[in-house]
Amino acid sequence: MVNQSILSQDILNQKIITIIGEAFKLLNNQGDLLDGYASDVSIPKDDISKEIAKVTSLVIPDQVEPFEKSSSPLIQYVRSSTLHGNTETEPLLDLIKEVADYLPWKYNYEDRSDLGSYLGWAELIGPEAPFRTSEYCLGFTLISPNTLYPEHKHPATELYKVLSGTSDWTLEGVTTPRSPGDIILHPYNRVHKMETHEETLLALYTWTGNDVVTLSTYT
Numbered sequence: 001m002v003n004q005s006i007l008s009q010d011i012l013n014q015k016i017i018t019i020i021g022e023a024f025k026l027l028n029n030q031g032d033l034l035d036g037y038a039s040d041v042s043i044p045k046d047d048i049s050k051e052i053a054k055v056t057s058l059v060i061p062d063q064v065e066p067f068e069k070s071s072s073p074l075i076q077y078v079r080s081s082t083l084h085g086n087t088e089t090e091p092l093l094d095l096i097k098e099v100a101d102y103l104p105w106k107y108n109y110e111d112r113s114d115l116g117s118y119l120g121w122a123e124l125i126g127p128e129a130p131f132r133t134s135e136y137c138l139g140f141t142l143i144s145p146n147t148l149y150p151e152h153k154h155p156a157t158e159l160y161k162v163l164s165g166t167s168d169w170t171l172e173g174v175t176t177p178r179s180p181g182d183i184i185l186h187p188y189n190r191v192h193k194m195e196t197h198e199e200t201l202l203a204l205y206t207w208t209g210n211d212v213v214t215l216s217t218y219t
């Protein structure tokens, strides 16, 4: 980990821009990998391809607010969240490792505040994120081992790319084990949940659509 005392805001911003660029590259490389996409969910591969194209054409916002040191209890899981990647996701995980302690980890839902010790996210781009825009969100979701992120939904369209850790993902009652490299689309207002087992989960996420401001509600 890099010591924050030698990590100026400018350097941190540069590292985050590199991470965002690498994240877009990872999504862009998805291409033929969708051939093996699990057919046990009712999401056409075309919809995933379209969402990837949409996300990777977005522009990184110019407006940058300072990163504040996170006091989230999730910090204790940050190290383990980068240990279970694969050859595809490791380049991005290596970049994340350098700044993981300084990302804006939080759990900002009013409901189930008890979950904030076990799961949350570091939003890099978004309405309240350091790289500020109301157009879309991009960040990392972290879920500690043996944790259920209960059923919830939101008006944004959500794209996930698993970076580290194998876990169970459920969309409208259909559960699929997901491993590093897997990509998952949650269309807007569709109920979904995730559950981890031995490994901490770290996944890249994006939110797009007409409303990326309204937070999730538990169902």
Ligand SMILES: [Fe+2]
Binding pocket: 153, 154, 158, 186, 192, 216
């Ligand atoms: Fe979601």
